[in-house]
Amino acid sequence: MPVSNLRLIAVSALLSQIIIGCDSDDNSSKYPDYALVEKLGDTATAENASESGHGFSTPIPTLTDDELAQHLTGDAHFETAFTTAPNTEHPELDGLGPVFNNQDCNSCHQRDGRPSTVTLSTDQDRVLLSSSAGIFLRMSIEDGLCDYPDADNDYCNNVGVDGFGTQLFHRGVLKARDDWEENPFIGQANVYLSYESSTFTYPDGSSVELKKPLFDIEIPYDVEADEQSNSSIMQDNVRFSPRNGMPVFGLGLLELIPEKDILALEDSTDENADGISGRANWVFDPIKARDGDDTPISLGRFGWKASTPSVRVQSLGALRGDMGITNPLFPDESIANTALHESYLTRTNNEDTGSDIYGEPEASQSFSDDVVFYAETLAVPARRNIDDEDVLTGSILFEQTQCTACHTPSFTTATGELSIGGKDAPEALKGQKIYPFTDMLLHNMGDELADNRRDFMADGFEWKTRPLWGIGLTKTVNPAAGFLHDGRADTVEEAILWHGGEAANSRTLFASLSEVEREQLVSFVMSL
Amino acid sequence: MFKKSCLSILVSVTLLSACGSDNDDDNTSFDFDATPMITNLTEDVIVAGYVDLNTKAEAFVAAITTLSTDKTEANLAAAQQAWKDVRQPWEQGESHIFGPVDSLSIDPHLDSWPLNTSDLESLLSTQDSFTADGVRNSNDDVQGFHTMEFLLFGDGVEDNTKAITEMTDLEIEYLSATAEVFNGYTQDLEDAWLVASDANNDSSEAYKDYLLETDNEIYSSQVGVIEELINGLIGIVDEVGNGKISDPFGADIDSTDTSLVESQYSWNSLADFTDNITGVQNVYRGEFDGEADAAGIIDFVDAADSELATRVDEEIATAIANIEAIAGSDDLPFRQAINDADARVRIQTAIDSLSVLQTSLENDVLLLLNEWNVQ
Numbered sequence: 001m002p003v004s005n006l007r008l009i010a011v012s013a014l015l016s017q018i019i020i021g022c023d024s025d026d027n028s029s030k031y032p033d034y035a036l037v038e039k040l041g042d043t044a045t046a047e048n049a050s051e052s053g054h055g056f057s058t059p060i061p062t063l064t065d066d067e068l069a070q071h072l073t074g075d076a077h078f079e080t081a082f083t084t085a086p087n088t089e090h091p092e093l094d095g096l097g098p099v100f101n102n103q104d105c106n107s108c109h110q111r112d113g114r115p116s117t118v119t120l121s122t123d124q125d126r127v128l129l130s131s132s133a134g135i136f137l138r139m140s141i142e143d144g145l146c147d148y149p150d151a152d153n154d155y156c157n158n159v160g161v162d163g164f165g166t167q168l169f170h171r172g173v174l175k176a177r178d179d180w181e182e183n184p185f186i187g188q189a190n191v192y193l194s195y196e197s198s199t200f201t202y203p204d205g206s207s208v209e210l211k212k213p214l215f216d217i218e219i220p221y222d223v224e225a226d227e228q229s230n231s232s233i234m235q236d237n238v239r240f241s242p243r244n245g246m247p248v249f250g251l252g253l254l255e256l257i258p259e260k261d262i263l264a265l266e267d268s269t270d271e272n273a274d275g276i277s278g279r280a281n282w283v284f285d286p287i288k289a290r291d292g293d294d295t296p297i298s299l300g301r302f303g304w305k306a307s308t309p310s311v312r313v314q315s316l317g318a319l320r321g322d323m324g325i326t327n328p329l330f331p332d333e334s335i336a337n338t339a340l341h342e343s344y345l346t347r348t349n350n351e352d353t354g355s356d357i358y359g360e361p362e363a364s365q366s367f368s369d370d371v372v373f374y375a376e377t378l379a380v381p382a383r384r385n386i387d388d389e390d391v392l393t394g395s396i397l398f399e400q401t402q403c404t405a406c407h408t409p410s411f412t413t414a415t416g417e418l419s420i421g422g423k424d425a426p427e428a429l430k431g432q433k434i435y436p437f438t439d440m441l442l443h444n445m446g447d448e449l450a451d452n453r454r455d456f457m458a459d460g461f462e463w464k465t466r467p468l469w470g471i472g473l474t475k476t477v478n479p480a481a482g483f484l485h486d487g488r489a490d491t492v493e494e495a496i497l498w499h500g501g502e503a504a505n506s507r508t509l510f511a512s513l514s515e516v517e518r519e520q521l522v523s524f525v526m527s528l
Numbered sequence: 529m530f531k532k533s534c535l536s537i538l539v540s541v542t543l544l545s546a547c548g549s550d551n552d553d554d555n556t557s558f559d560f561d562a563t564p565m566i567t568n569l570t571e572d573v574i575v576a577g578y579v580d581l582n583t584k585a586e587a588f589v590a591a592i593t594t595l596s597t598d599k600t601e602a603n604l605a606a607a608q609q610a611w612k613d614v615r616q617p618w619e620q621g622e623s624h625i626f627g628p629v630d631s632l633s634i635d636p637h638l639d640s641w642p643l644n645t646s647d648l649e650s651l652l653s654t655q656d657s658f659t660a661d662g663v664r665n666s667n668d669d670v671q672g673f674h675t676m677e678f679l680l681f682g683d684g685v686e687d688n689t690k691a692i693t694e695m696t697d698l699e700i701e702y703l704s705a706t707a708e709v710f711n712g713y714t715q716d717l718e719d720a721w722l723v724a725s726d727a728n729n730d731s732s733e734a735y736k737d738y739l740l741e742t743d744n745e746i747y748s749s750q751v752g753v754i755e756e757l758i759n760g761l762i763g764i765v766d767e768v769g770n771g772k773i774s775d776p777f778g779a780d781i782d783s784t785d786t787s788l789v790e791s792q793y794s795w796n797s798l799a800d801f802t803d804n805i806t807g808v809q810n811v812y813r814g815e816f817d818g819e820a821d822a823a824g825i826i827d828f829v830d831a832a833d834s835e836l837a838t839r840v841d842e843e844i845a846t847a848i849a850n851i852e853a854i855a856g857s858d859d860l861p862f863r864q865a866i867n868d869a870d871a872r873v874r875i876q877t878a879i880d881s882l883s884v885l886q887t888s889l890e891n892d893v894l895l896l897l898n899e900w901n902v903q
Contacts, residue, residue, distance in 0.1 A: 048894050051752035053626045054759040076771065081636070083644045083669055089787040090642050103667065107636065116631045119728040131668050132633040171667070174647040181654060185666050384748050475745045476752065479725055479735065480631035491745075526745075 034409040034435050035395035040469045040528065041380030042432035044253055055381035055473040056112035056249045062428040063377060074374025077367055078105045078112075082325055084173040085352040085362075095362030097324035098176045098344050098352050099169035099187035099335060101136040105371070108134040108245030108322065112378060113473075115245040116480035117487040118193050126194035126216065129170050134245040135487060136322070137168040137191060137215060138453070142237045145459055148282060149297050155284035156456040162232045163222050163338050164188055167321050168240070173352075177221050178343050188340060189220040189233065200497045202511050202518075210494055212448075213242060213486050221340050239453035239460070242486035243304055247470060247477075251302065251311045252376030252429045254436060254467065255420050256413035259299050262440045265408060276405045276502050278441040281306040281464070283456040286313055286329060287422045301440055304485045305455040306464040312372045312421025319363060319371070326354040327363040372421060377428070380436075381470045385527045394524025397517055401509040406465045406502070408439040437468035437528065446500020449484070461501060472526035492525050493518070557899050560831040562750045565814065565823035569757065570739045572822060573810050577621045578718045584614035585707075585714040592707045596700045601692045607703075608680050612796055615673065619800045622767075623807030624760045627735050628720030634713050636668045641790065643678055644669035651702070658701050660708040671706050677793045679703050684793035684863065755897055757825060761808050762889045765847075768804045769882030772797075773851075777866050777875055784866040797862035801851045805882075809844045825893070832896045840893060843885040850878040 039045035046058040059071045080093065081104040087094035102108050108115050115134020120127050129135065140158035149155035160166045172187035174180060195211040202208075220231035228234060268279045281300035287310065289296035298309035308314040312329065320330035333354040335341045345353060355361060385391050398404065413432045418425040442462040452460035463485065471492065474481050482490055489495035499507045510518060591610035595603040618638065621629070629635050648670045651658075663671050679699050682690035719727060726732040738746040739753050747753050776788040791797045810816055814824025830837035854865050854874045865871035 048755065048897060049759060051747070051749065052756035052759060053630075054756070054763075081640055081642075081669060083642060084646045087642070087644070087646060089645070093642065094646075103669065107633070110630060111626075116633065119726055121728045128665070130665060131636065173667075174650050174670075184651070184662075476747065478631050479627060479738070479746055
C-alpha cells in the first residue's frame, strides 16, 4: 500500500475516533484506557521524584521497614566499587576482575538508568572503550539456531570462544595480562567504537540523521601483536553483540507478571496474520539447576534478548561477568581455566582465584541478596504531563500506529505465596496493575538492528520488547544516555526509526504522520 | 491544515473539562515565582562553584609543577594546602550531584573510593615514568582526589605530615600526570555547564540552560528542577549522616573501622563533612557564606511556611556546628575521634542533627512541591 494511502487511513481513523469520543459522556473514553493513568507501577510508583533525575532511584513506597532497610543496604552495594585483590584494608571489596567491563553496577546503570553514550570529537575516527563506557560485547561461536533447551543441547547455552568465553572483557586490573607492563589495565582485548552515519527521510521531506556504532577489536591477549588475525576472537565464526546498560527500576514487578499472561500473547507463527509474531525465550535457569530441578528451564524475562529468567540471575550474572566478582550463585570466575587466568594467577601468587582464604566467593550471600533486592524493589516513576493535549493526542496516535501490538500496555502482577529468584516475594510487588508497555516477548526487529547472534532460543534478528515506562525521564536521569541495545539512538524518535522487521509497519505508519503528529506521539512516549 | 486545527480544538475543548489545577481549591497551596531562584542557584551557586573548582584545580596543578621543579618542604606543604583548597568546592558541590558531573563520569574519575593501593604501589614500583595519557586510561581507583591525597600526605595512620624526604621523584611524576588529568576533568565540567553539555557536539545546549529554560528534554517544568535540587540536598545529608560518618563510627567503640573514613590520609574528613553540609546551606540559602542575600530554596519554603523555612535553616546551621564540634578541644581528626569515648558522644550528636535535617527535608520541604501552584 502506498505510504500516502496509509497516512490517509491513519488520519481518518484518528479523526473518527476523536469525533466518537466527543459524543461520549465520559471524557476519558476517547483515549486509550492507559492514556490518563499516572501511576504506572500502581502502588509501587515513586513519590516526589518523577520530575527529576531521581525518578529511577527511589524505593517502592509500600516496602516494610525491614524491606526498606535491605533496599537501602543494597543501594550502597550498587555503588560499591571493587578493587584489585589483595586489598588488606578492604578485603570485602577486593576480587575485581582480573578482567572486567566496569568496577561497579552504577557505571553501566547511571543513577539506575542508562549509561552515557560514548561520543567522538571531530578529530577522532574512533574511541577506546574505557571506564566511561557502559557498553560491552557479548560473543559466541556460531552454531545455528536452538529450537528448545534440553540436556542434549546444553540447554541452548551459547558456545563460548576458546580462551575467552561469551563476553569480551575489555578492561583489566593492572597486571591482568602477561604484557601488562606495556598494556596496563587492559583486559582480553581493546575495543574501539566508531559510528556509521545514515539519513532517514520522511515522506514529507524532512530528515533525521542516524548513527550506528561499529566496533574494532585490537591486541587480543592470546596472540602476538603482529598475529592478531590468528586470535580466537578474530575468526569468521565468532558472533558479537553489543550490550548497553539498561534501567533497573520496576524489575521485581516484571518478574511477577504471571507466566500464562505473557504466553497468552505468543503468536510465533503469526496465526492472526497481523505481521507480529512474539516468541518466548526459554532459557537455562541456574537457580533451578542449583536446586536440583531436572528441567532447569524458565521463561526468559530480562536482558536485551530475554536471556535471563530473574532479576537474581541477571544481577548476579552481571556481578560475576561485568565486574568479575564471584558470588554464591556464580562461584567461579568467568575466565576460569583460560590461559589468561592461569597466567595471571601464576604471576600474582594466586591472589585472585575467585575464592577467599575460606573458599567462599568474593561477594557474600548477604551482599548478593541485598543488591538483588535493591534491583527488585526500585519504584516505577510516575508519568508527567498526562493532561497535555499533545500527549493525549499522542496516545491515540500510539494506538493508531500499532505500537501496542508489541508494547503491551498493562498486566496485573501475581498474588499469593510467591517466590522471586528463589526468595519470598515482597507483598509490595503483588497484585499491582502495572503499565510497563512490553509484552516481554521476542520479536524480529529487522536487518538494521540485527546482531546476527543467537542467544538461547532468540535468533540474530530478535530482541525483547523494551518496557517504555519511565522512558521519558531517560535524559533527566542521564543527559548523555542513548536508546536501544547499543545506545545508537539519541532520541525516542531515532529509536522508532530504527524499528524494522515486525515493527516496520509501525515505523511506516509513524513516518507517514505529519510532523506535528509525530511530535505528539513522541510526547506521549516521553510522558511515560 | 484544517484537519489539524480541528483536531487540536476538539482535544483542547475536552481537556478543559477533564483537567484543572490540583491545588486551586486547596487552602494549603501557595504561589511562588521560581525563575529568580532557579536562575540564581544555577548561575551563582552551581556554576559559580564549578568555576571555583576549576580555578583551584589550576592552582593545584601549578603547585604540583612547582613541587616537581623545586622539591622542598615548603613546596610540599603548599601542594598539600592546594589539595585541601580544591577539595572544598568539590565537597560543597556534592549537594547537587546531577547532570554532567554524573553523565561525563566525572564523579568516579575524580572521587573514586576506596583507593586501589595494590595497583598504585605496583605501578610505582615497576614503571619508569608516567604520562597524563597513561593515567587517563587507567582505572578510576588509581587517579583523582584520593590518589593525589595518598601521594601528598602519606597513609595517614600515624600522621598527615609526609616529609619531602619520603616522597620519591616518581611519585611526584605520577602526581603531575594525575593532576593534569584531574584539571582536564574540572575544565570539562565547567564547559559542560557553561558551553556545551556534550563537548563533542558544539550545538548541544550548555547544561545550565536546561535548568534556566525548562520544557526541554531534561526538565519538563520548573517542578523538576526544584525536585532535583531538594532531592540533591536529601541525598548528601543522608550520605554524610548514614554513610560517611556512621559507617566508620560503627555501632559501638569496638566496631569502628578507620579504613572507611573519607579523606583519611590528609585528615581532612571533618572539613569534607562540613563542606558537604555547607553545600546544602549554599543551595538552601542561595548564596555562599558571607555573600549578599540571594534567592534559594529557603525562599520557596518561605512562600509556603515561613516557620518551616526558618526551622530548616537553623537545622542546617546546627548540623554544621555539630560536625565542626566533633574535633573538640583536642582538635581530634575524625579517624581518631571515632575511637575516643567523649568524641563519640559528639559524633552521635552530629548524626542526630543530620537525621533531624533529613526528616525535615523529606517530610516537609519536598512535599511542598505538591502544594505549589506552578506558574
